[in-house]
Amino acid sequence: MSTPTTAAAPPVRRPDPTTNAIRRRVALASFVGTTVEYYDFYLYATASALVFAPTFFPSVTPAVGVIASFATYGVGFVARPLGGIVAGHLGDRIGRKKLLVASLVLMGIASTLIGLIPSAATIGVGAVVALVVLRLLQGVAAGAEWGGSALLSVEHAPERHRGLFGAFTQMGSAGGMLLATGVFTLVRTLLGNEAFLTWGWRLPFLFSAVIVAVGLVIRLGVQDAPVFQELKDSGNVERFPVWQAIRRHPRAILVTAGLRLVQPALYSILTTYSLTYLGAKRGEEGSAAGLQAVLVISAVSLVSTPFWGWLSDRVGRRVLAIGSAVGIGVLVWPFFAFLDAGPLVLLPLVALIGMCVFHDSIYGPQAAWFAEQFPTGRRYSGMSLGYQIGSIFSVGLTPLLAAVFVELGGGSPWILCAYLGVYAVLTIVAAVFAVDPRARAARGGAGASAA
Template identity: 60%
Template sequence: MTTTVPAAPRTTPRSAAVGSMIGTTIEWYDFYLYATATALVFKPLFFPNVSSTAGTLAAFGTYAVGFGARPLGAVISGHLGDRVGRKAVLVGALLLMGIATTAIGVLPTYAQAGILAPALLVVLRLLQGLAVGAEWGGAALLSVEHATPGRRGLFGSFTQLGSSAGMLLATGVFYLVRTISGDAAFLSWAWRVPFLLSFVLVVVGLVIRLRLTDAPVFERLKASGETARLPVVEVLRTQPRNVVLTTGLRLSQIALFVLLTTYSLTYLQNTFGKDSSVGLVAVMVASAIGLVSTPLWGHLSDRFGRRPPYLFGSLAGIVALVLFFLAADSGSAVAVVLAIVFGVNVVHDAMYGPQAAWFGELFDTRVRYSGASLGYQIGAVLSGGFAPLIAAALLVAGDGRPWLIVAYFAGLAVLTFVSAWFARETNSEGLA
């Protein structure tokens, strides 16, 4: 008598979308914790013996390091994800991110370990970058490949929700810990608490992620033995145009988000003071609204196409950035909140909502993980990773006026607009 082991239950489109969102939320919580700490904590604790401007540049430099590691994470995960499977890579990415983030919470500061402290900070940021480089492509494809035709924009946007949810969680925890502990205790020890909480969140994420399965479209490919031997090489050889276009589609989207949610925290200190929480509050409000606006834009892209929201968002981003700087310099907290909400939820999310579906649909199943990840992460490096660093330098070059920053962003916006114009419209296509 033989015993039949029941097959694992198939992952439904809804469970794939929710599972991707929860896992990505935890990944982005960890990544955005670093971004928030860069603006509020790392300069005095890890770069205390330099001028204020140099300390800001050094802190944002370590922030950029994480973006620099993301293409390497995309290459490694793309190879494994297109050959072994999406789920296996996602589990590894979540573990790596959790270990790196928790370790930041126990790092010695410069006062305790000297130059070793910022050196270790850079190493752990590199590990975070590798993890995020691996995360997005797999999570996006898990949602998009499981989704029913005509709803890939909506279901793919659930992966994007992880960004808003992660940002809301990260800024909310930072704000709560800072408020409860007070500024002195926060700078002394309490800043570590949000990083240490990552361990608990990662355990929850692993329990959920381990229950998911790869989509039938990939499993059929794998069963047939037709997976690409070197998927990264193949996608660069056969579909270089789509890699370039997806890179361009990322440029103004990620730059706008980083400038409004990370660099803004530093810029607002010039007007509202170092102890002000107006920036954190504005980012939390925008992140909460993003839980609705992101899937709304994804749904609209299912009805009207991926390209129209992107064309709008790329050019409207210039207006949004101008409005933010005018609001910040006005000294009105309400104006700042409204400007950030407009820039993030109306403008940025118009591009971010349809992004997972559009990037996934542009590539074949054999190389989809590699192609989508490469475009996504290379664009993040060229734009998002260096945006705060470039903005800080341009502010100095502009004698404290932000208009050089706007000009720099306008150049990125034009590149994204051109990329959206030339990218293939895919919302009515099937997955090849």
């Protein structure tokens, strides 16, 4: 009598340490590379608020000089869709990594050269022209950067942890702001305000060359995700991915643009315009307190951003986005009342609530959520277009519009607060129409779509 054979149990799958090591390396590369990019980009924002008006627009009133400075700041955001289109097209065809290396080099060159521009008193209008051209190059580089870095982290991530892994790209914004504000504050403290305004502001821009070199070393050590390599090896790469994204995914592009309205606008208020507002309302003490608050919120955001990305993997992206938009629309009114008369010692705490709760709860999950709106072959193009188009109308124009709105309001920010309220409503509408696979998974339905 034969003994029945028992099928051998399948071997237990253990986590691949190489795969986990690659994921950690990619997460680090995404964070460091984006930090370097945003360091350069945010240097310009800080300089626009504190330095560029007297340096490049000395012949106009201070208020007009600030508006002109913020106008050149906004130019960078006008150029970002161009960077997103070019990088999206090439990134969906030849790979994400090559475009990320190119964007980092371009950003470093543009930022270093800004530190070498003579003042308007020396070369006249040529200084402003050079400033605008280099800001345009910064915008192209920034437009190329975000989508590629986000995809590098999200496409390497486990399906159930895309929000967390994508948040490492998002952390680069806080890292760049922390580094930029910290370097500016250090140079200003060491040199004194007069020397800083005369020539010291150039040092942080020249320092860009050093940190870009560090970022390149780290970024060169990673590769594109297997999901893209498989697509490329199959020969199914789109010939014109940008056009295909526009033709086949217009709703997804509009949704991602809508999700980029109220959150970046709040960011511009907290980190850029509030410095100018505090300086005008409360003098040098106010602007110094504003810089300190930006340092604090940027540091804490390095922790809160991945937390919200992690939470979105469990409860879904949409519920966090809607809660964030409602909170921002309400928060902005008492926030400006506090800037007018509140105790400056409490400013970091107030700013923390705005940044690390209401801002980061929608910002942390964005890399994963935007990637989930598009298929692999058109993902870089589609998400870059939506992200950068939304950025023009939010973070790019907000400092300029804020200065104009406060002037129109006779020094009162009520028009600005109403403007943010409109953006909050539009963001809520976009969140309702966005695909949210993690919300379905959290309710026990279908999981997230394949990366």
